[in-house]
Amino acid sequence: MPEGILCNRTPINTKEQLDAVLADKGGKQYYQEMEQLEVDVEKLQKSLQDTCKSRIRTWLEMCAHCGLCADSCFFYLANKKDPQQVPSYKILTTLGKIVEKNGNVDTAHMIYCMDTAWGKCTCCNRCGSFCPYGIDMGVMFSYLRGLCFSQGFVPWEMKIGSGMHRIFRAQMDVTPEDWVETCEWMAEEQQDEWPGLEIPVDKEGADIMYTVNAREPKHYPEDIAEAAILFHLAGENWTVPSLGWEQTSLTMFAGDWEGCKLQVQSVYEAIERLKPKRVVGTECGHAHRGTVIEGPYWVGREDGRPPAPYIHYVEWLAEALRTGKIKIDPAKKLKIPVTIQDSCNYIRNHGLKDITREIMSYIVEPGYFIEMYPNKEYNFCCGGGGGLNGIGRYRQWRNVGMKVKRDQIIATGAKLVIAPCHNCWDAIRDLEEVYELGIKWSFLKPLIIKMAIIPEHLKPQEEEEEEE
Amino acid sequence: MYNFITGPLLWITFIIFFVGLTVRVVLYIRGLDWRLDRVAYRKYPTLGLKGALSSIFHWLVPFGSHGWRAKPLYTIIFFIFHIGLVVTPLFLVGHAVILKERWGINWPTIPMLLADALTIAVMVTAVFIAIRRIGLPEVRIITTAYDYFLLLLTVLPFFSGFMAAHQFGDYVFWNYTHILSGMALLIAIPFTKLFHVVGYFLSRAQIGMDFGIKRAYKAKGGFAW
Ligand code: HEM
Numbered sequence: 053m054p055e056g057i058l059c060n061r062t063p064i065n066t067k068e069q070l071d072a073v074l075a076d077k078g079g080k081q082y083y084q085e086m087e088q089l090e091v092d093v094e095k096l097q098k099s100l101q102d103t104c105k106s107r108i109r110t111w112l113e114m115c116a117h118c119g120l121c122a123d124s125c126f127f128y129l130a131n132k133k134d135p136q137q138v139p140s141y142k143i144l145t146t147l148g149k150i151v152e153k154n155g156n157v158d159t160a161h162m163i164y165c166m167d168t169a170w171g172k173c174t175c176c177n178r179c180g181s182f183c184p185y186g187i188d189m190g191v192m193f194s195y196l197r198g199l200c201f202s203q204g205f206v207p208w209e210m211k212i213g214s215g216m217h218r219i220f221r222a223q224m225d226v227t228p229e230d231w232v233e234t235c236e237w238m239a240e241e242q243q244d245e246w247p248g249l250e251i252p253v254d255k256e257g258a259d260i261m262y263t264v265n266a267r268e269p270k271h272y273p274e275d276i277a278e279a280a281i282l283f284h285l286a287g288e289n290w291t292v293p294s295l296g297w298e299q300t301s302l303t304m305f306a307g308d309w310e311g312c313k314l315q316v317q318s319v320y321e322a323i324e325r326l327k328p329k330r331v332v333g334t335e336c337g338h339a340h341r342g343t344v345i346e347g348p349y350w351v352g353r354e355d356g357r358p359p360a361p362y363i364h365y366v367e368w369l370a371e372a373l374r375t376g377k378i379k380i381d382p383a384k385k386l387k388i389p390v391t392i393q394d395s396c397n398y399i400r401n402h403g404l405k406d407i408t409r410e411i412m413s414y415i416v417e418p419g420y421f422i423e424m425y426p427n428k429e430y431n432f433c434c435g436g437g438g439g440l441n442g443i444g445r446y447r448q449w450r451n452v453g454m455k456v457k458r459d460q461i462i463a464t465g466a467k468l469v470i471a472p473c474h475n476c477w478d479a480i481r482d483l484e485e486v487y488e489l490g491i492k493w494s495f496l497k498p499l500i501i502k503m504a505i506i507p508e509h510l511k512p513q514e515e516e517e518e519e520e
Numbered sequence: 521m522y523n524f525i526t527g528p529l530l531w532i533t534f535i536i537f538f539v540g541l542t543v544r545v546v547l548y549i550r551g552l553d554w555r556l557d558r559v560a561y562r563k564y565p566t567l568g569l570k571g572a573l574s575s576i577f578h579w580l581v582p583f584g585s586h587g588w589r590a591k592p593l594y595t596i597i598f599f600i601f602h603i604g605l606v607v608t609p610l611f612l613v614g615h616a617v618i619l620k621e622r623w624g625i626n627w628p629t630i631p632m633l634l635a636d637a638l639t640i641a642v643m644v645t646a647v648f649i650a651i652r653r654i655g656l657p658e659v660r661i662i663t664t665a666y667d668y669f670l671l672l673l674t675v676l677p678f679f680s681g682f683m684a685a686h687q688f689g690d691y692v693f694w695n696y697t698h699i700l701s702g703m704a705l706l707i708a709i710p711f712t713k714l715f716h717v718v719g720y721f722l723s724r725a726q727i728g729m730d731f732g733i734k735r736a737y738k739a740k741g742g743f744a745w
Pocket residue numbers: 116117118184579580602605606649667668670671674714716717720
């Protein structure tokens with residue numbers, strides 16, 4: 053059997069395919085079929101010829117085998133310095149071998165590649181900053197994921213995620229109708245407390261177009277309400293698009309480059325349709341990476357930038373606090389030990405380290421903010437990045453990997469970890485579940501809402517009466 | 521024999537070395553692809569140049585990068601090794617004399633004593649590097665015979681040159697060994713991981729441009745190597 057019914061080289065493009073794979077709970081049959089999935093060597097050779105160029109080939113060949121990257125990888129540290137977790141070892145035995153053999157590898161090797169690319173690397177790019185030559189395994193493992201995906205060797209959840217994006221232009225089965233309804237529902241629900249609050253859909257020429265993570269409409273609609281409250285409070289002229297609202301990209305984690313392009317195109321089309329002055333994305337790391345940092349290249353924009361200035365939520369928030377659009381009640385500043393999780397995707401990979409510290413300076417009482425060590429561009433991944441949080445097959449590996457973040461958090465003595473990234477937020481929640489540190493974790497939005505000074509004209513009438 | 525080795529064979533060696541390196545540099549640069557690498561190389565020449573220079577510079581200076589500071593002992597050994605590797609052959613009196621005799625070029629030199637010290641330093645640090653490869657599991661797992669071979673090939677011209685210069689043992693033997701192994705090393709550079717002699721600059725420039733143009737243009741002062 054060269055290809056399986058569920059596990060094959062064809063990406064999921066229809067609802068029927070998607071339902072069939074989803075029905076195979078946990079991917080039991082899917083992974084069984086994978087054991088038999090043949091490698092299409094010719095196709096793999098063609099991919100290598102077309103896409104494996106001098107940068108990656110030189111990295112693989114030039115690696116000094118010096119092992120300086122070992123300590124940089126949290127998987128290596130968390131697994132008691134298991135040499136098999138050395139970044140260089142991981143890439144040389146996977147992608148290195150594929151390149152060396154020019155694609156003449158077997159099914160077992162491809163499964164090993166998959167398990168390594170998704171189960172032993174979160175593409176956090178930390179090792180790249182510790183290699184004398186700047187060899188970046190995050191980049192190479194991401195490339196390897198693309199090869200694996202094109203051959204059908206991709207974790208079940210990632211296959212599904214890619215299919216979701218291809219069918220719904222969202223990482224979950226949220227239709228444009230569901231999305232718009234959720235926005236209306238959230239706006240309505242806030243009316244008592246926030247009279248006049250709106251979530252304007254498809255408004256042209258707004259100052260801000262806002263994009264989200266599909267988890268928000270699907271599971272955490274209050275996140276959308278919170279964003280709306282803060283825009284309302286700041287007096288922003290904003291909108292959300294009815295199409296092209298999903299900023300995340302599980303296709304990026306899956307290595308589905310064609311799917312990446314489709315997804316990002318939907319957002320860029322919304323930008324071109326609504327012509328906002330700029331775009332603000334939600335508190336998500338990989339959404340920012342996908343749509344703002346890498347996305348322009350997937351769709352072939354030569355300037356490497358999105359069609360309009362596109363900023364992360366922390367950039368907007370820092371600006372709103374700096375300019376006084378949102379004012380913090382000094383009495384309500386956080387007075388418990390607080391630390392912040394630096395998301396690899398927009399700190400190491402977009403340089404926003406000072407912005408988040410600026411926010412801390414506005415919302416945390418002096419003396420209560422404690423840095424993790426290492427931090428900023430040298431932070432460790434939360435342990436669940438690169439899609440790992442969502443993959444059942446590697447759950448135990450992830451839980452082990454999270455020990456590094458656990459120890460970092462314990463060392464700060466913080467009681468609250470601020471995680472302005474959906475993935476990091478999840479990982480820290482799971483970390484608490486597995487290791488029971490007794491910490492709390494939060495996005496920025498709910499914290500700010502609790503601390504902000506609400507101008508009289510935005511308050512509901514009754515509340516004033518009650519107070520008097 | 522001696523004339524052949526120091527005549528045509530030497531020329532062939534230099535040609536392979538320089539042509540090999542040139543071809544590789546050209547192929548490397550031509551193989552960079554803004555879409556595949558996802559770096560808009562041409563669009564931001566200033567950001568790219570700044571990023572590249574900062575990336576090269578920080579790693580060229582002892583303790584200049586977070587990476588070097590994370591491994592102080594290795595860093596010291598590494599820089600002693602590399603300074604010896606580069607400085608000794610380039611500024612050795614013995615080599616300068618040949619340049620002068622053959623082509624009348626006046627070439628700067630370092631004192632013999634310093635050359636000896638650097639040569640010994642190269643050998644000692646090489647032994648340390650070899651021991652480290654054996655002793656540390658994270659290095660051992662990625663080390664193969666190829667790495668020891670290249671390390672040996674690198675040290676051989678130094679060891680044999682040292683033996684010849686001080687007339688230890690059979691001068692003729694050590695002198696031939698020195699010349700031939702030196703040539704072998706030069707030829708190996710374009711074709712092995714020793715390509716890093718120039719590849720280092722290319723690779724660091726590339727990652728520097730990546731961060732300068734894309735991944736860290738929002739950080740004040742660029743990526744903090
Ligand atoms: C310019 C002339 C250079 C020469 C002749 C040179 C030569 C060498 C040699 C012979 C080795 C030993 C290889 C081995 O361990 O098997 C080596 C190792 C190494 N070189 Fe260079 N190199 C040069 C420049 C650089 C530069 C600029 C860098 C970048 C910082 C660099 C980084 C390294 C690294 C990381 C190793 C690994 C050492 C180890 O085995 O642990 N080299 N180099």
